[in-house]
Amino acid sequence: MISLQNIAIRQDAFSLSGISLEIPAGQYGVLMGPTGCGKTTLVEAICGLRPIAAGRILLLDRDVTRLQPAARGVGYVPQDGSLFSLLTVREHLAFAPAVRGWTSAAIDARVEELARLLGIGHLLGRRPNGLSGGEIQRVALGRALAMRPGVLLLDEPLSALDDDTRKEMHDLLLNLRGQADVTVLHITHSRSEAQCLGDRWFELRDGKVRQIEARLP
Amino acid sequence: MSCPAPRPSRPADHPGAGRSDALFITGLGTFLASYVTLILGLLFALGSFTTPAHLLAAMASLEIRYAFRLSLVSCTLSTLVSLWIAVPAGYLLSRFRFPGRSLVDAVLDIPIVLPPLVIGLALLILFQMPPGRAIERLIPVTFAVPSVILAQFTVACAFAVRTMRVTFDQISPRSEQVALTLGCSRSQAFWLVVFPEARRGLLTAATLAWARALGEFGPILIFSGATRMRTEVLPTSVYLELSVGNIEAAAAVSLIMVIAALAVLILARLFGLRGSGLI
Numbered sequence: 340m341i342s343l344q345n346i347a348i349r350q351d352a353f354s355l356s357g358i359s360l361e362i363p364a365g366q367y368g369v370l371m372g373p374t375g376c377g378k379t380t381l382v383e384a385i386c387g388l389r390p391i392a393a394g395r396i397l398l399l400d401r402d403v404t405r406l407q408p409a410a411r412g413v414g415y416v417p418q419d420g421s422l423f424s425l426l427t428v429r430e431h432l433a434f435a436p437a438v439r440g441w442t443s444a445a446i447d448a449r450v451e452e453l454a455r456l457l458g459i460g461h462l463l464g465r466r467p468n469g470l471s472g473g474e475i476q477r478v479a480l481g482r483a484l485a486m487r488p489g490v491l492l493l494d495e496p497l498s499a500l501d502d503d504t505r506k507e508m509h510d511l512l513l514n515l516r517g518q519a520d521v522t523v524l525h526i527t528h529s530r531s532e533a534q535c536l537g538d539r540w541f542e543l544r545d546g547k548v549r550q551i552e553a554r555l556p
Numbered sequence: 557m558s559c560p561a562p563r564p565s566r567p568a569d570h571p572g573a574g575r576s577d578a579l580f581i582t583g584l585g586t587f588l589a590s591y592v593t594l595i596l597g598l599l600f601a602l603g604s605f606t607t608p609a610h611l612l613a614a615m616a617s618l619e620i621r622y623a624f625r626l627s628l629v630s631c632t633l634s635t636l637v638s639l640w641i642a643v644p645a646g647y648l649l650s651r652f653r654f655p656g657r658s659l660v661d662a663v664l665d666i667p668i669v670l671p672p673l674v675i676g677l678a679l680l681i682l683f684q685m686p687p688g689r690a691i692e693r694l695i696p697v698t699f700a701v702p703s704v705i706l707a708q709f710t711v712a713c714a715f716a717v718r719t720m721r722v723t724f725d726q727i728s729p730r731s732e733q734v735a736l737t738l739g740c741s742r743s744q745a746f747w748l749v750v751f752p753e754a755r756r757g758l759l760t761a762a763t764l765a766w767a768r769a770l771g772e773f774g775p776i777l778i779f780s781g782a783t784r785m786r787t788e789v790l791p792t793s794v795y796l797e798l799s800v801g802n803i804e805a806a807a808a809v810s811l812i813m814v815i816a817a818l819a820v821l822i823l824a825r826l827f828g829l830r831g832s833g834l835i
Contacts, residue, residue: 483737
């Protein structure tokens with residue numbers, strides 16, 4: 340589960356306070372809100388990349404508020420993918436398991452499994468330069484899932500894609516939702532995307548998060 | 557309320573548009589061409605003044621061969637030390653906010669803006685003070701080879717730090733942050749993700765530092781002296797040959813420096829662009 344309890348974030352002139360949000364284990368939460376309202380900031384705080392001024396962050400019943408990003412076990416897919424420009428796709432998928440000291444046999448098996456799941460087997464030897472937007476997002480998703488995180492944070496993963504590619508990624512996320520044992524927080528602008536993928540919906544507006552109940556209009 | 561539709565613009569509405577672009581671009585080209593002509597003129601002047609016989613005579617001279625070797629070795633050493641400082645300094649300044657950061661940033665520009673002679677004089681005085689003397693007791697610096705390397709390093713390092721700072725500024729911190737979430741410590745994220753991406757900037761910093769060190773003369777003259785077969789680097793040779801009126805030898809040594817600098821620039825370009833698909 341993902342549980343934010345009364346979080347406050349202050350960064351220069353920007354601030355969020357009293358942010359609370361709860362996504363039960365294995366559910367798919369969607370966070371919406373206008374541009375610049377602090378959605379990415381909130382995701383960074385959950386990852387441990389941005390300090391919080393108050394409150395607690397619980398992931399899978401564990402208080403991670405003071406933990407380093409590496410110790411939080413969070414899979415993070417940033418908006419532009421942010422792939423490592425010099426690594427091949429295979430090295431991206433192997434990155435987290437290798438850093439975490441998996442055996443090479445376990446790493447190879449995981450890479451093959453992810454390549455199959457994400458349909459990127461033919462790209463394993465390629466570097467990010469020249470990959471399409473959809474391929475970049477698949478690799479970024481694979482890199483985040485490789486270490487089998489209990490929590491997955493997706494920061495507008497579909498926003499920069501064309502309609503066809505968005506549909507493919509959309510189906511992929513739906514498929515993933517059914518398969519992986521992971522709690523997801525997905526940030527998006529798109530109401531249809533939110534409706535299709537989410538189990539529960541939240542809106543961040545004017546520095547406050549509120550849960551939107553039931554189906555969206 | 558509806559807005560009136562704008563009238564479609566026709567080519568005849570702006571008869572001067574094409575001409576003003578051509579004028580503007582020609583103007584830019586003229587400025588560029590005048591500077592490039594000046595630089596090529598300098599090389600031509602040096603080349604036309606020097607015959608192959610002059611070059612051979614210069615390279616046959618024991619003193620100039622010593623200066624050539626010392627220049628190559630000292631520039632390479634000062635470049636290596638500069639990079640050693642520049643990589644952590646550039647990374648710190650680019651990624652971290654700490655008290656006094658602006659002050660440190662300003663201090664790093666001092667070697668760039670100070671007159672070279674003043675840097676030499678300051679180094680000379682520094683090594684007459686108690687900490688400097690303590691170092692001198694362990695290893696002779698002033699008027700010896702280490703002073704050459706230190707003088708070159710003092711200036712070259714400032715350029716290397718600037719270059720590395722810009723390099724790290726241009727690398728998005730996002731991939732590094734992703735690496736942190738994947739399980740890396742800060743140091744692992746640096747070595748696995750950031751440093752490899754900075755390799756081209758590192759090469760630029762090395763080239764710049766090396767070329768700066770090769771041309772360094774003012775601080776070396778004051779801090780190292782101009783003793784033949786001891787602290788003589790190539791710029792010192794030019795100075796010494798000029799001072800005895802041997803303009804042909806001075807021009808020949810200058811040409812050797814031009815060739816050495818060009819060789820390093822070309823090598824750096826070749827290595828820097830390999831694998832990028834540009835060559």
